[in-house]
Amino acid sequence: MPRTLAPSANCALPATLPGLLLVAGLWGFLLLALGALLGVDGGADVAGGAAPIATWFDSRIFDSRTGAILWSATSQALLSALGSLAVAVPASIMLARRYRWFGMRVLRLLVGLAFVIPTTVAASGLLAIWGRQGVINQAIDAVNAVVPEALPMVALPELPTFFGLKAVVLAHIFFNAPLMIRVFLPRILSVPDTHWRLARMMGMTAWQQGRWIEFPAMKPLILPMVGLVFLFCFSSFSLVLMLGGGLRVTTLEVEIYSALRIAFDLPMAVALTLLQVGMALGVLVVLLRLAPRQTSWNQPIMTMRAPCDDILSANNFSLKTLDIFMIAILVLLLIFPLAALAWRGVSGDMLAVLMSAHFWRAMGNSVGIAVASGVLVVGLACVLAETRTQLTLRPISPLTRGIIALLEMGVMVYLVVPAIVMGTAWFILLRGVANVFAVAPFLVLVANVMLGLPVAYRLLIGKWLAMRGRDERSRLAYGLQGWNLRGWRGVRFLTIPLMGREIGLIFGLAMAMSMGDLGVIALFASADFTTLPWLLYQQAGRYRVDEAAVTALMLMLMVSALFALGNGLGKWLARPPSLYYEAHHA
């Protein structure tokens, strides 16, 4: 019988079936949620009896209040995006220029840390510095205490309350400037060595070098990144909930939450949710338009390496001063809040928090959900990546192409549909069927899986396609049944060693994200069920600054531990396997 290069339908079907079911599940889940939202009737308060959706949607959405929400969210997101850009561009240039300086490793690590810090922890950290009882006000008080009373004009004024627009924007910069740096820095580092040499040969000043080399390297990504950060900040929930205030600084997410949990206005929540879905899709379309035409921008950069010291011409006094200034800004922005928080936590009333059963219940819930979510994310991401690989290996047809598009979109759509929206939908769906708060842990778990899955899939798919695709092609081409590396042994000896690091990374990342998430828990928290971020939010909201600092510190430690656990597991998985022992024990 002749060997065929393409797998026959029979043998490939089992490989893709679970993945296809999963894709169907993802879409079904989304459509069910959307259906639930659209199916809600307006309630008796509008025109009496069940009104068709269009009637009450119009009456509720097109008013000045919605306008105020949208204006607030838009201006805040724009400020946050531009602020992040203003930090990230000079910081990326400086980090590239000083790449070999000994402190840079630490600085880069801390920039990377912003990806796993829970929003609640960052907000507490910023409050620990800038807040009413923060480090700066304490310093001002200390200064004022030694100023003699006879000299009232010397006394320093205290900082006003931190909450509001400046707090939200600063917190958004805290998270999104590192995100931008993470994207910009590799672009600068991948500039060919030759160009740095040309710059030296032509006698470019630092400013000219920025104009001709560094800025052009970042330029294609600036608009897309501003758009992405705008989207994040526009639909931001937890930071705005903790640091915003009232209608002046709010987002649709926060308003959905308060409609659902505080005002008990279900139709209002649904109307806002639908508006949010529409806005998210709109921004997404704009974002896709902004993406550079050539595909190279989202591919990993292979040639990245630090330029040699002597071709960077960094040894100039004014440039050194400038860079030290930039480092100081980064330290002030990223490290200071965490350091202040750690100090507060250690010096705070640790015992009172650690003795409370409430704290340990929340901790237990959070860790349990985080681990479950990590396992599920890894499993689902691997199934999706394998399905995608199998589909790619098939002969290209409109059907496979369609399925691939459905798969990718089905995963990515959860990036733009905020968790609060999905949470609201389940709230409505489950309202009549079960006690919503009784199944809260499962809802939070599902939401956290949905949160981690798009990120995990993105991190996995590139290498998975390359590695598994290569293995499968050679298996098909040479008929490597003789290798006997199919099934579990194939996974053990081909997949895990090659993909182990990535699997560990997404495991750690998914656990850390879940552990720190303050999203749908806001909708489903109750006296019986809380998580650590929710507990922290409550403590901060009641101005229990010392307790909050301890909780934040413990949360931070736990998140770091889970992330490190994932990475450690990745290293262990990626160790080179050997058939030696198997052969000698057989």
Added chain:
Amino acid sequence: MLEIDNIKFQYPEQTHPLKFALNVPENTALVVAGISGSGKSTLLNLIAGFLHPDSGDIRWREKSILGLAPAMRPISMLFQSDNLFAHLDVWTNIALGVDAGLKIDGESTEIIAQSMADLGIGDMETRPIPTLSGGQQQRVALVRALVRARLHAAGGAGGGAGSRSLLLLDEPFSALDPITKADCLAVVRRMVDDFGITAILVTHDASDAEALGADVFSLPTPC
């Protein structure tokens, strides 16, 4: 005359230092040949000022250039690839060699136009770099070097650098097809014969010397 006076240079990861000693008369072409690791590129990077020797001296017209920054040395250098900024057009790339702030006076504009015409790319001013072939790109880089050499030849506004008539070629044609490569080598020959350039070409292909009509200096195989 370019004098490489008993230069010693050692990379941190190497056990033995590289040693160079040679003289290059002005207005000639020299081919430096050697296997990988013999220090061919290192020699050019030392002359250009991208690397600093541990001992020895480099003199141009009897004056040491060791203390000068690359921009102040009398050199233009061509690398194997990426000699041009791909997001700028041909004219801007050449003009950057005159002044990195793009302050170009009338005299310089004329010299640029003249040099482009001389080396046969007179009609390419606004062409984007990605639309050029590999050979055309290296030719643009050669024009830039020629402009830099001519600009201060009269001893005018050049400041400390003077005429940058020393052309360092770090295998810039090795990725080209044989015909294009021969064309480029002919251009280099013309730059030496007609415009007073001193060219040092580093290559692993000894036949380049013949095509260029240049002497060969062979670097010893490293031990």
